[in-house]
Amino acid sequence: GQSLEQPSEVTAVEGAIVQINCTYQTSGFYGLSWYQQHDGGAPTFLSYNALDGLEETGRFSSFLSRSDSYGYLLLQELQMKDSASYFCAVRTDSWGKLQFGAGTQVVVTP
């Protein structure tokens, strides 16, 4: 079967670092994406990894290991506005179809 596993919730204090892991098992793999969704809002794109390694974009970084079917999103210097749900999503074909994980709720406390 197809599955994406990520933790359901992570809590951390402002200024801390949080790592959200994602392991996947899908019928096709072109790359791993991360999306952020604030309560009741639209998901917004954070990053995409097609190749192994670390991609850094400001305070957020994303990592992929294709051989381990594993990736993570690293949130540094946490801010209150980072409280949101974060979804990993596998691009499963050349046309850009995505399969989403269930999401990780990140709670940032003062």
Added chain:
Amino acid sequence: DADVTQTPRNRITKTGKRIMLECSQTKGHDRMYWYRQDPGLGLQLIYYSFDVKDINKGEISDGYSVSRQAQAKFSLSLESAIPNQTALYFCATSSGNEQYFGPGTRLTVT
């Protein structure tokens, strides 16, 4: 103006009614998607379209139908709504690795 718009934003309907959710985009993308989101779950793909003449079923298409009226417009219909179709519905577009989501339609079926 928003790149991806959805109407209505909220809708309450009764079991057995037919309802249409509409999506429009100004990004000029060929690819459009309809997703459903239930609490605590990720986004599940209902239907997707890679151009005006191309419509494909996603993971959970039963009970839904779609129409791609133009490159910019993609509508989702519930032929006979049932309570377990109560959910948050998102439309999205893409031309590459990033998907752009509309603000969502919150549908309640009583």
